[in-house]
Amino acid sequence: MKIKIFLFLLLVTLFIGCSQVTEEEESDTNTTIEVTITNTTGVTTGTLYVTYGDGYTSEVDNSEEFTNLSFPFKLTINSFTSSSTYACVATLDSTDNLVYDRFGDPNGYVVFDTTKSGTIEATLDLVLEPVPVADSYESDNNTTDAKTITSGETQNRSLHVSSDIDYIKFEASAGNEYTFETILSSNRTDTVMYLYDSSNNELADNDDYNNLESRIDYSFTTAGTYYLKVIPFDNEESSIGDYLLRVTAVSKMYRSNNSTELLLNKNNKESWVNHFFKSNLY
Numbered sequence: 001m002k003i004k005i006f007l008f009l010l011l012v013t014l015f016i017g018c019s020q021v022t023e024e025e026e027s028d029t030n031t032t033i034e035v036t037i038t039n040t041t042g043v044t045t046g047t048l049y050v051t052y053g054d055g056y057t058s059e060v061d062n063s064e065e066f067t068n069l070s071f072p073f074k075l076t077i078n079s080f081t082s083s084s085t086y087a088c089v090a091t092l093d094s095t096d097n098l099v100y101d102r103f104g105d106p107n108g109y110v111v112f113d114t115t116k117s118g119t120i121e122a123t124l125d126l127v128l129e130p131v132p133v134a135d136s137y138e139s140d141n142n143t144t145d146a147k148t149i150t151s152g153e154t155q156n157r158s159l160h161v162s163s164d165i166d167y168i169k170f171e172a173s174a175g176n177e178y179t180f181e182t183i184l185s186s187n188r189t190d191t192v193m194y195l196y197d198s199s200n201n202e203l204a205d206n207d208d209y210n211n212l213e214s215r216i217d218y219s220f221t222t223a224g225t226y227y228l229k230v231i232p233f234d235n236e237e238s239s240i241g242d243y244l245l246r247v248t249a250v251s252k253m254y255r256s257n258n259s260t261e262l263l264l265n266k267n268n269k270e271s272w273v274n275h276f277f278k279s280n281l282y
Contacts, residue, residue: 033077033112034121037090039099041128044069046094052077053087087111090124091238099126129188132160132241141165143200143227151178154246159189159232162240166230170247174223177250181215182230182243189241190233198225207233217250 037048048066066073069092077088088110092099110122135158137147146167149155157166172178182191193214195204203226209215214230232239 032119033088033114034119035075035077035088035090035110036121036123037071037073037075037126038123039069039071039073039092039126041092041099041126043092043094043099043128044071046092046099048073048090048092050075050088050090052089088122088124090126092126099128129241132158134158134160137166137168140167143167143169143196146227149228149245149247151247151249154183154244156185156242157230157245158242159191159230159240162232162235162237164232164240166228166245168228168230168245170226170228172220172223172226174220177217177219179215179217179246179248179250180228181209181246181248182213183246184211184213185242185244188238189243190236190239191243192231192233194229196227196229198227200227 033052035050035052037050046069048069049063050066051063064075075088110124112120112122114120135156137155137157138160139145140147141164146169148169148171150171155168158164159166170178170180180193180195182189182193184191190208190212191214192207193205193216194202195216195218196202204216204218206214206216212233216228220226228245230243230245
């Protein structure tokens with residue numbers, strides 16, 4: 001009798017296990033992703049590149065090209081791993097323009113949850129962006145050819161190819177703090193900024209301080225020549241474009257003895273006026 005009960009329980013366990021595996025397999029098999037790509041740019045010639053894969057930017061499973069363009073373009077994705085996230089991005093290359101998707105995401109990706117069964121639908125909207133051209137500061141791909149920027153100045157610049165490097169020379173005063181920042185005049189530009197001393201030692205770097213913009217705040221203890229370097233993120237074609245470069249001196253009037261202490265601190269019972277006059281005023 002005990003043997004029969006044991007065999008019965010064993011069969012039940014095996015049946016439940018097989019059912020769970022079957023359900024998981026069916027979930028993957030029955031889940032499809034349908035991406036509709038719309039195009040209001042007026043560009044209808046060129047090649048549409050659709051890349052999709054596991055996660056955001058790594059482990060890309062597939063990249064497809066489509067030349068017979070007719071919008072809205074619908075792409076059905078059936079092959080993917082059992083990962084819970086899946087990403088898709090679309091770009092369109094033409095002779096005069098770079099076209100890319102935004103979908104309200106700074107990275108231009110649409111992400112899916114593939115743990116759900118059935119059909120997952122989403123739309124990628126293609127946006128027209130003129131191909132960037134070399135700015136008036138070229139060539140400036142090294143420190144020797146770097147052009148000068150001064151405090152309070154804003155320069156119109158561009159990263160016109162994925163391999164472009166913009167070196168900028170700056171004369172800093174000892175004891176002063178400056179803010180170096182890129183302001184994106186293009187919706188697609190993604191900058192990375194580095195700060196070096198005259199011996200090419202890296203002092204600071206920044207990526208995505210504000211969305212895709214870069215910013216470095218730095219206090220200089222030694223006067224001299226310093227260099228900024230601005231490049232497109234990961235040297236990607238999708239990161240190139242126009243940008244503004246601005247340098248601003250930070251006023252010392254609002255700096256206290258303790259650089260980490262804020263003058264306007266709501267939790268500090270000391271009045272702002274008393275605190276202000278206790279600070280170093282230059």
